[in-house]
Amino acid sequence: MLSAVALLAFGSTRTSDPQTQADRIDAITKVLACPTCQGESVYVSRASAAESIRAEVARQIAGGQRSDDEIIGYIEARFGSRVLLVPRSTGLDSLIWVLPVFALVCAVGTLGFAFRRWKVVGNDSISEEDAQLVERALREEQ
Amino acid sequence: MSETGSSRKRVAPIIASVVGALLVGFLWVLVTAKPNTVDDADSPLLGQPAPSVVTTTLNEEDFVLARRKGSWVIFNFFNSTCVPCVAEHSELVAFNERESTAANPAELYTVINDDNDDSVRAFFSKNGGEWQKIRDTDGAISVAFGVAKVPETWVIDPNGYVRLRIAGQLTPGLLDDQLALLKKQFGS
Numbered sequence: 047m048l049s050a051v052a053l054l055a056f057g058s059t060r061t062s063d064p065q066t067q068a069d070r071i072d073a074i075t076k077v078l079a080c081p082t083c084q085g086e087s088v089y090v091s092r093a094s095a096a097e098s099i100r101a102e103v104a105r106q107i108a109g110g111q112r113s114d115d116e117i118i119g120y121i122e123a124r125f126g127s128r129v130l131l132v133p134r135s136t137g138l139d140s141l142i143w144v145l146p147v148f149a150l151v152c153a154v155g156t157l158g159f160a161f162r163r164w165k166v167v168g169n170d171s172i173s174e175e176d177a178q179l180v181e182r183a184l185r186e187e188q
Numbered sequence: 189m190s191e192t193g194s195s196r197k198r199v200a201p202i203i204a205s206v207v208g209a210l211l212v213g214f215l216w217v218l219v220t221a222k223p224n225t226v227d228d229a230d231s232p233l234l235g236q237p238a239p240s241v242v243t244t245t246l247n248e249e250d251f252v253l254a255r256r257k258g259s260w261v262i263f264n265f266f267n268s269t270c271v272p273c274v275a276e277h278s279e280l281v282a283f284n285e286r287e288s289t290a291a292n293p294a295e296l297y298t299v300i301n302d303d304n305d306d307s308v309r310a311f312f313s314k315n316g317g318e319w320q321k322i323r324d325t326d327g328a329i330s331v332a333f334g335v336a337k338v339p340e341t342w343v344i345d346p347n348g349y350v351r352l353r354i355a356g357q358l359t360p361g362l363l364d365d366q367l368a369l370l371k372k373q374f375g376s
Binding site (some may be wrong): 082094095097101102105123125170 | 206230231232233301302325326327328331332334335336337
């Protein structure tokens with residue numbers, strides 16, 4: 047338990063920024079979709095368009111002028127938002143992040159409400175008829 | 189028991205119809221949504237200054253797009269192994285012939301996309317086409333224009349602004365008609 051906590055603390059405080067240029071190229075190309083393939087990242091794909099994008103990312107990193115976000119923005123401005131494998135968290139795209147959490151909260155709330163109701167119903171709802179039936183059965187047993 | 193049972197009977201159909209309506213709504217969105225095809229000719233670059241293009245031609249001359257201001261420039265992204273590129277070639281040859289006799293002829297350039305010089309030379313010596321072919325080393329020009337798949341044809345106006353993107357194979361007369369419209373709209 048203690049070691050798990052220690053590992054977690056180490057993992058969460060460790061800086062996750064890529065250090066070398068190659069790391070930065072990998073990190074950027076992993077979040078860009080190959081525009082001519084289905085569901086493949088630029089990092090994985092060997093398609094010509096993906097190779098071109100990878101070369102452009104490498105060129106811009108070597109140029110040292112732009113941050114990772116700016117390079118991703120440059121590619122997005124050319125190919126449109128369909129090249130983003132991870133949707134943006136602003137504008138209409140943010141619904142992708144918000145809706146599942148909203149749905150989960152609603153579902154848990156509804157389930158909690160339903161369970162409470164079932165419990166109440168179970169305690170109070172023995173009808174007169176049923177009570178008499180049980181009583182009769184118990185009497186017969188004696 | 190009978191009371192809660194009847195209230196459940198009242199609520200259940202309402203919940204079921206809401207869920208049903210939601211599902212039908214989702215289905216409606218999916219059915220009526222416009223498919224995002226590659227042939228979508230929209231581009232964030234339309235109406236924007238054309239990206240900087242500095243490269244060399246197959247004749248080993250320098251090519252700088254910014255120096256072409258004053259003329260309409262047509263970029264045709266091309267690969268000699270791509271079937272629609274080969275299919276539209278006769279259309280480009282005819283277009284170039286017609287333009288060469290026009291008052292202010294548009295300059296047509298082939299942008300070589302992921303292809304080697306020898307294949308392109310062989311293709312043009314066999315199929316004709318006297319215009320300049322420019323190299324796209326590492327696909328930098330293709331990425332700058334957002335070209336993922338060839339052929340694509342781009343029109344840049346005399347002030348250096350991107351005016352039209354035609355994704356996919358050119359149909360007969362399409363480029364002439366579109367260029368005439370653009371010239372009327374933005375001045376020749």
